[in-house]
Amino acid sequence: MPHEHHHLRTLDVDTAARHPFDPLDGAEIDRAREILVEAGLFGETTRVPMLLPHEYEKDELAAWSPGDEIDRRVDVTLLDAATGEVTEAVVSVTRDEVVSHRAHDAAHAPYGQPQYLFEEYERAERIVKESPQWRAAMRRRGLEDRMELAFCSPLAPGFTGRADEAGRRVIRSLTFLRDSETDSPWAHPVEGLIVHIDLVENSIIRIEDEGDIPVPAGPGNYTPDAVGPARESLKPIEIAQPEGPSFQVDGSLVEWEKWSLRVGFNAREGLVLGDVSFDGRSVLTRASVPEMVVPYGDTSPTRFWISYFDAGEYLLGKNGNPLALGCDCLGVIRYFDGYVADDHGHAVKIPNVVCMHEEDYGILWKHTDLAGDAEVRRSRRLVVSYFATIGNYDYGFYWYFYTDGSIQVEAKATGIVFVGAGLPGSDNPHAPEIAPGVFAPVHQHLFCARLDVAIDGEDNRLVEVDAVPIPMGEQNPFGNAFTWSETVLGTEQEAQRLADSSVARVWEVRSASRTNYIGKPTAYHLIPQPGATLLADPASSVAARAAFATKHLWGTAYDRDERWPGGRYPNG
Numbered sequence: 249m250p251h252e253h254h255h256l257r258t259l260d261v262d263t264a265a266r267h268p269f270d271p272l273d274g275a276e277i278d279r280a281r282e283i284l285v286e287a288g289l290f291g292e293t294t295r296v297p298m299l300l301p302h303e304y305e306k307d308e309l310a311a312w313s314p315g316d317e318i319d320r321r322v323d324v325t326l327l328d329a330a331t332g333e334v335t336e337a338v339v340s341v342t343r344d345e346v347v348s349h350r351a352h353d354a355a356h357a358p359y360g361q362p363q364y365l366f367e368e369y370e371r372a373e374r375i376v377k378e379s380p381q382w383r384a385a386m387r388r389r390g391l392e393d394r395m396e397l398a399f400c401s402p403l404a405p406g407f408t409g410r411a412d413e414a415g416r417r418v419i420r421s422l423t424f425l426r427d428s429e430t431d432s433p434w435a436h437p438v439e440g441l442i443v444h445i446d447l448v449e450n451s452i453i454r455i456e457d458e459g460d461i462p463v464p465a466g467p468g469n470y471t472p473d474a475v476g477p478a479r480e481s482l483k484p485i486e487i488a489q490p491e492g493p494s495f496q497v498d499g500s501l502v503e504w505e506k507w508s509l510r511v512g513f514n515a516r517e518g519l520v521l522g523d524v525s526f527d528g529r530s531v532l533t534r535a536s537v538p539e540m541v542v543p544y545g546d547t548s549p550t551r552f553w554i555s556y557f558d559a560g561e562y563l564l565g566k567n568g569n570p571l572a573l574g575c576d577c578l579g580v581i582r583y584f585d586g587y588v589a590d591d592h593g594h595a596v597k598i599p600n601v602v603c604m605h606e607e608d609y610g611i612l613w614k615h616t617d618l619a620g621d622a623e624v625r626r627s628r629r630l631v632v633s634y635f636a637t638i639g640n641y642d643y644g645f646y647w648y649f650y651t652d653g654s655i656q657v658e659a660k661a662t663g664i665v666f667v668g669a670g671l672p673g674s675d676n677p678h679a680p681e682i683a684p685g686v687f688a689p690v691h692q693h694l695f696c697a698r699l700d701v702a703i704d705g706e707d708n709r710l711v712e713v714d715a716v717p718i719p720m721g722e723q724n725p726f727g728n729a730f731t732w733s734e735t736v737l738g739t740e741q742e743a744q745r746l747a748d749s750s751v752a753r754v755w756e757v758r759s760a761s762r763t764n765y766i767g768k769p770t771a772y773h774l775i776p777q778p779g780a781t782l783l784a785d786p787a788s789s790v791a792a793r794a795a796f797a798t799k800h801l802w803g804t805a806y807d808r809d810e811r812w813p814g815g816r817y818p819n820g
Contacts, residue, residue, distance in 0.1 A: 324593070703758065
């Protein structure tokens with residue numbers, strides 16, 4: 249799962265000309281670590297599961313003006329790998345001090361386990377392969393000659409309520425075989441072999457070895473040498489911008505066709521957009537995709553517990569791709585580097601992690617008048633994107649800004665499906681067979697976008713708008729009439745909503761103080777794409793852990809302590 253990034257070593261911190269939405273740079277991350285060391289909070293066995301920019305409160309943002317010095321603060325989670333003790337600290341790299349710190353017990357609610365370390369993936373595999381029980385299970389299955397080439401996948405454990413896991417830093421491991429060091433393992437699952445590991449004690453809690461399903465033998469490689477070259481029937485498309493792009497970039501600030509925004513990046517959310525405005529008028533204070541959950545609908549012992557939180561447990565940004573090594577953008581591309589902390593708290597540069605470019609988007613507006621004369625306006629969009637690889641899956645997150653003032657966010661799930669094994673030709677109600685003996689369990693990918701809206705300022709209202717049919721009668725004598733309804737969602741309880749395409753439902757965020765030229769509140773429509781919410785039973789543990797996935801919309805008041813949809817530590 250971990251990527252190889254390059255260390256950046258520099259400690260000169262300059263915060264004099266920073267914007268509140270500027271991302272952390274390498275010098276700030278390294279200085280935060282030094283301050284923690286100097287304060288005695290960082291020892292030999294200390295690790296850093298998560299390091300993020302400390303998010304400013306709304307009143308701090310409102311009080312700031314360009315040219316003001318900013319108190320640049322860093323939010324750090326510290327884990328003592330030897331004891332499992334967790335400490336949360338806020339460090340000011342402007343004032344060279346620890347602003348606050350507190351220890352908490354990760355074994356008890358409301359706290360869970362901090363995010364996984366890259367080194368824990370390697371340690372988990374080592375623990376598995378050195379285990380006599382695992383080696384005995386492999387021998388029992390006739391796989392003793394393939395032990396060294398096995399891939400022991402480290403997986404977040406979900407929550408099952410097992411007594412022997414309570415209060416422990418648990419990771420599970422499933423075994424996949426490889427035919428060679430470069431073979432893709434995902435096509436060769438060893439079904440029913442599950443290893444449960446304590447990462448503090450560095451020991452195995454228990455091993456399950458259920459059944460004797462043969463390991464599928466079919467190939468799973470996808471590179472051109474295995475499957476042939478990419479489609480050759482398509483003729484080349486050349487994207488040319490002879491006068492260069494239409495956007496301007498100054499540090500984190502991007503300006504393009506009336507749009508202005510700040511491009512940020514952090515270890516958990518990946519791409520973060522801030523201070524978004526159109527034609528000088530505010531639209532969003534902040535926007536990101538801070539969480540996603542991947543619950544599996546399989547009842548087998550190998551997978552019933554799977555419900556990964558790919559941001560909250562694995563860190564999407566820390567797993568970001570250096571896009572210069574494989575970018576799908578065309579045209580004149582502008583890259584942004586990202587900086588995260590490694591397991592030891594040192595700054596790591598992910599080069600070219602965010603990609604920005606322009607795309608033609610077809611017809612925006614067209615009209616042909618009575619004389620046959622046509623007028624056409626083409627649409628164009630600014631694309632800001634990044635990719636993260638979490639194990640077998642790759643996720644692309646794309647933010648689109650259009651010339652008409654609209655915004656769109658898209659998540660693309662690609663990569664390799666996570667599979668199990670079964671008897672070839674058999675039926676499984678939870679997993680279709682996709683190759684001989686290879687079964688892909690049903691599962692969901694549920695993403696949560698966080699939009700801190702500011703339509704013409706922070707004074708906004710949320711309204712639900714539905715199309716409403718009118719029964720034939722006095723108000724609708726010909727049966728053709730319909731209208732719309734508006735429901736103000738004035739409380740957090742009222743603002744827990746489901747999409748409904750049958751009534752063309754949209755949610756409208758309105759300014760409570762600004763009006764347009766006909767006297768109506770200025771507003772943006774939030775247009776949902778209706779899809780299934782969480783399909784797990786409401787009484788299930790995943791429904792409790794991923795409550796955000798049970799509704800399409802949650803309208804909430806801003807609270808910095810409630811900014812993570814699945815909680816700060818959804819693991820455990």
